[in-house]
Amino acid sequence: MNDLVKALTDLLGAEYVLLGDETAPYVADWRERYHGKALAVVRPGSTEEVAQVVKLCAQHATPIVPQGGNTGLCGAATPDMSGNAVVLSTARLNRIRHIDSANDTMDVEAGCILQNLQQAARDAGRLFPLSLAAEGSCTIGGNLATNAGGTQVLRYGNTRDLVLGLEVVTPQGEIWRGLRGLRKDNTGYDLRNLFIGSEGTLGIITAATLKLYPLPVAQCTALLALGSLDDAIAVLSAARQGFGASLTGYELMAGDCLRLVNQCYPQQRLPFEGESAASPWFALLELSDSESETHARERFEAVVGELLEAGRVLDAVIAENITQSKALWHLRESIPLAEKDTGKSIKHDVSLPVSNIADFIERANAALQAAVPGIRHIIFGHLGDGNLHYNVARGPDMSEDALLARQEDVYRIVHDCVHSLKGSISAEHGVGQLKRDILPQYKDPVEMALMHRIKQALDPQGLMNPGKVLVTS
Amino acid sequence: MNDLVKALTDLLGAEYVLLGDETAPYVADWRERYHGKALAVVRPGSTEEVAQVVKLCAQHATPIVPQGGNTGLCGAATPDMSGNAVVLSTARLNRIRHIDSANDTMDVEAGCILQNLQQAARDAGRLFPLSLAAEGSCTIGGNLATNAGGTQVLRYGNTRDLVLGLEVVTPQGEIWRGLRGLRKDNTGYDLRNLFIGSEGTLGIITAATLKLYPLPVAQCTALLALGSLDDAIAVLSAARQGFGASLTGYELMAGDCLRLVNQCYPQQRLPFEGESAASPWFALLELSDSESETHARERFEAVVGELLEAGRVLDAVIAENITQSKALWHLRESIPLAEKDTGKSIKHDVSLPVSNIADFIERANAALQAAVPGIRHIIFGHLGDGNLHYNVARGPDMSEDALLARQEDVYRIVHDCVHSLKGSISAEHGVGQLKRDILPQYKDPVEMALMHRIKQALDPQGLMNPGKVLVTS
Incomplete structure (x- = not known):
């Protein structure tokens, strides 16, 4: 041994x-x-x-x-x-050390499963809003290391926005005991945010102090049929104005995505018929209310009603109850599954200023059709955060292998387009090994140099998760 | 030359x-x-x-x-x-480079006066929520360098929470062009938050991309008379639950503070009489609504009504109009002026977990009375953020000089108390020269060492604002 x-x-x-x-x-x-x-x-x-x-x-x-x-x-x-x-x-570091209801915080260890933390918060009458597909098996330590996003970012921010304090083991094996439940603390450099999102390359996060929020009293969900991307953006703006911080979800889906879901899973029916069902875009809108079911619904109907009247929304279905609301969300969540059922696709997790989303889709679609004629675009995402899952699938006359043979070209075309419109090539998934080598092409060289200096300063031996995020010698 | x-x-x-x-x-x-x-x-x-x-x-x-x-x-x-x-x-770097309404962001240079940015946002139909006493002359660059707090933190966070991107000149004179309008961007280390709050010791922030928010449609303000600190904390919790993100202000004031204001400025009358006017604590509560005046008021009256019925609130005055609302805020804002009018005091800008606030006040009051008998406590602050302005004034039989002669003892007693209850010795004002030398006594040594490593890595010549935040050789 x-x-x-x-x-x-x-x-x-x-x-x-x-x-x-x-x-x-x-x-x-x-x-x-x-x-x-x-x-x-x-x-x-x-x-x-x-x-x-x-x-x-x-x-x-x-x-x-x-x-x-x-x-x-x-x-x-x-x-x-x-x-x-x-x-x-970190699997055995799985204790919830302390829940402080008066301070709306909880101290948890890195190996806690996200779903267990959501439940513990609920048991204390509070909301821990981080929510994502892997929540049943991902750990909060991993969420912190990658600054995970998810479906509630529009209202509550990314993982880093949900953290007040950290406990970290440095590359030298020292323990930084920084579990603080403070909403204001201006005593020096922000090490917390430096470790969050550093993907284990600067140290190991062993525990965190997380923020808790009041549980919403009621939620309202609607599916909107939209005539254009411009309308989708105008509706987002109106929803932000009309609902304020009660707007907790705004998911954009290309019409083709929902029709694909319907085709793969006929039991999941689009709740529209005729022209509305053929709309080029749909949006899933969610409102969380601190008052009552009745108020949520009245408010929702007022704002959506105005948008219908103004012609910004072509048609709208408002969920009548939790079952219907879940069915609407299920349509959205089924897109990746339907996509997978129809073969392998080339995926991108990108973000853009909301004002550049329409331009991006137009440019990227055109550039890809020119390079790989006949491909299909599968476009959906968290429009409220400017985050698109912009995926590319083979056309009817194309083999999967033919598509995958062009994977590097497709990546390059999409990422170049994102970059030219001031976007990010990794919105919520991180860099890891996957995007490490292309990162320097898209990142400001001064920023890359600063990152290397920080890595060198904190981990001069280069032993913390080498080969991730940065290429180090 | x-x-x-x-x-x-x-x-x-x-x-x-x-x-x-x-x-x-x-x-x-x-x-x-x-x-x-x-x-x-x-x-x-x-x-x-x-x-x-x-x-x-x-x-x-x-x-x-x-x-x-x-x-x-x-x-x-x-x-x-x-x-x-x-x-x-940075005074001449005062251009607003770009307002992007669809993306709810604005790119501004470091020398812009905060008030001008608030106005520019309003002119674009948006809210830039950073607000503090010096807003007519402070610059956004200074707000960023110190991660300024202010009166809207409860809802919108500190300055760092209002920033998406930065442009920074490094200590080597390179320019990091990091003005990004992205709400999700997981491509490496969070340099943005490292520069924010570093008080000019790691580089010079020359511009920033700031977040904008919808303007509230209506606001409601009330002054609550409270029987105890425990009640003040229970009321905060109920207000968070009842108003959700519409709760935009919760300012705590010791009864003596308001009575001092009334004594110094008799035209500023406490809106209570009898027992209520003699309450040990008051809270100023503010709700911002995205719906209507009527809704804000109904909601406000419902939640405050329940708290009155439950005995958590002794008495309440709800502002009937903007003039009354301003008068209530003016009471709060006059506390430091009244304090100044009665002589010099020893000031602290501290934060604590909300759950430790009552303990802190009890312990600090007792320890100070033991050390400097007869002093008066002037206690107010942003309770929603756990931020107290805990000040100490001379008693009736004490000279100003006698008080100030004990300044170092008072600092030490208060900061020791804060530290033992997991608080911070600088909530929103920063470190600068004032707290540089005591910082190592209250900060985790591993954290201090990490800060020195980062300073050394980014500014090896030690030329950026030396002698601030850290003691460097």
């Missing part, structure tokens, strides 16, 4: 140091796009043990790959093929 | 390089608590000129002190007495 593995076993006990085949679930991502090897997988049970593991690895100049629920989309939690790295799973 | 001064004059023109007596307005803070000297004061007119100034200073190993409206409270914009430093005023 290697010296380091022996020391780790002495520290944690053999039960919590996985070797050989036992490491399999930890060395590939869940979509099986990235594969690696690990010297060992360790599962420390406390922050102090994490710190000791990091110190031992530093002494042995051994890289560490932190891992939460292993649900990431960019390969940030998968080790490389060298087999040199130790994967550090 | 010194070589550097000559080079700066060649670059900017003599008009924008102030020397000798002309530097006077720039080398002391507005409260005249800090005094320094400057080799020169430069007033560059563009980001490119800022970069050139920084390069020249770096070549001559000359420190730079960035300065906005010079309204800070901690001496962060005042040079030291050596006369070695160049003060860089």
Whole structure:
């Protein structure tokens, strides 16, 4: 047994140091796009043990790959093929340390499953608003490391906006005890936001103080049929004005997306008929009210009514109850599944200023049709945040292989278009391995240089999740 | 003429390089608590000129002190007495570069006066919510450098929460062009938040992309008489639940504060009589509504009515119109003036978890009475943010000098108390020179070490606003 593995076993006990085949679930991502090897997988049970593991690895100049629920989309939690790295799973750091109702905060450990935190907040009569597809298995540590987005960003912001304090183990194995429940604290540099979103390359987040919010009393959902992207943007603006902070969802979907869902899953019917069902765009609108069902509905009908009258909305279906509301959301959530059922596609997670969304779609569609004639565009996303899932599927006369052979070209065309319209090539999924090599093409060189300086300053040995986010020597 | 001064004059023109007596307005803070000297004061007119100034200073190993409206409270914009430093005023960087209504953002230069930005947003039918006492003369660059707070934090957050992108000149005179209007962007380390709040010690912010919000349609204000601090906290919780994000203000005031205002300015009458006027605590509550005057008022009366019935609120006055609302806010704003009229006091800008506020006040009051018998406590603040202005004035039998002779003891007692209850010794004013030397006593040593590493990495020559925030050799 290697010296380091022996020391780790002495520290944690053999039960919590996985070797050989036992490491399999930890060395590939869940979509099986990235594969690696690990010297060992360790599962420390406390922050102090994490710190000791990091110190031992530093002494042995051994890289560490932190891992939460292993649900990431960019390969940030998968080790490389060298087999040199130790994967550090945060799964056993899964305690909710403290819920402070008067302060509307909770202190939680990195390995807590997101869904459990949502439930714990609800049990305390509060809302923890972070919500995303993987919530049943992703951990808050991973959400923090990638600054996860999700469906509630329009109202509550990204993960970083939900955090007041952090506890972090540095690359030297020191513990920064920064769990603070303070909404104002101007005593120096903002280290919290530096660690959030750094994808485990600057240290390991072991716990966080999260913000809690009042639970909404009522919610209202509607599906709107829209004649154009310009209308979609005008309706967003009117909804922001009319609902203020009660606007909690605004999801854009190309008409083709919903018709595809209907085609793949005929039991999921579009709630429109005739011309409305053939609309080029749809939007899912959600209002969360702090007052009452009645008020939510009246308010909703007033604003949507005005938009119908003004011709900005062609048609609208307002959910009558929770079942109908869920059915509308289910249409939206079924788009990726329907997309998958019809074959592999090339996916992009991009963001743009809302004012450039229409231009972007026009330019990117045209450039892609010129380069790869006949492809289909699958466009949906969180319009309220300027975040589009802009995906590309094969046309009827094209094989899947023919499409995938053009993957790099498609990426380049879409990302170039995003860049020229002041957008981001990664809105909510992060960089990881997937976008590491193209990042310098799209990022300001001064910004890249600053990132390297910070990495060098905090992790001079280069042992924290090497090969992720930045190319380091 | 010194070589550097000559080079700066060649670059900017003599008009924008102030020397000798002309530097006077720039080398002391507005409260005249800090005094320094400057080799020169430069007033560059563009980001490119800022970069050139920084390069020249770096070549001559000359420190730079960035300065906005010079309204800070901690001496962060005042040079030291050596006369070695160049003060860089951002006053001429005062253009609003672009307002993007569809994206709800505006790109503005660092030297813009805050009030002008509020007005520009209003002219575009939007709200820029940052609001604080110095708004008529402070600049957004200074607000960003100190992460300013103010009266709208409860709803909209601190300055950092209002920013999407930055343009920054690094200590090497490079320009990071990071003006992004994106609500989601997960492409690497969060440099934006690192520069915000760093008080000019890591680089010079020259422009920012700010978030805009819908203008509220109606506002409602009430003054509540409260029987205890516990009630004040319970009422805050109920108001958060009942109003959701419409709750935009919750200011706590000790009864003595309002009675002092009434005594100093008899025309400002407390709107209560009898027992209610003698209440130990008052709270100013503000609701901003996206719907209508009528709705705001009905909602307000419903929630406050329930609190009255439950006995959590002893008495309440709801403003009938804008004039009455302003009169209520004026009571709150007059507290520091009345305080000043009765002599010098020892001030603290602290924050605590809301759940520890009552404990803090009890402990700090007792410890101070034990150490300096007879002093008076002047306590008010933004309770919704856990931010207290906890001030100490002389008692009736004490001279001002006797009080001020104990200033260091008072600071220590209050800050020790804050620290033991997990609070911050600077909630919204920053560190500057004022709290630099005591910061290491209250900050986690790992956090201090990380701050020094980042300073060293970004500013190895130590020329950016030296002697502020951190003690560097």
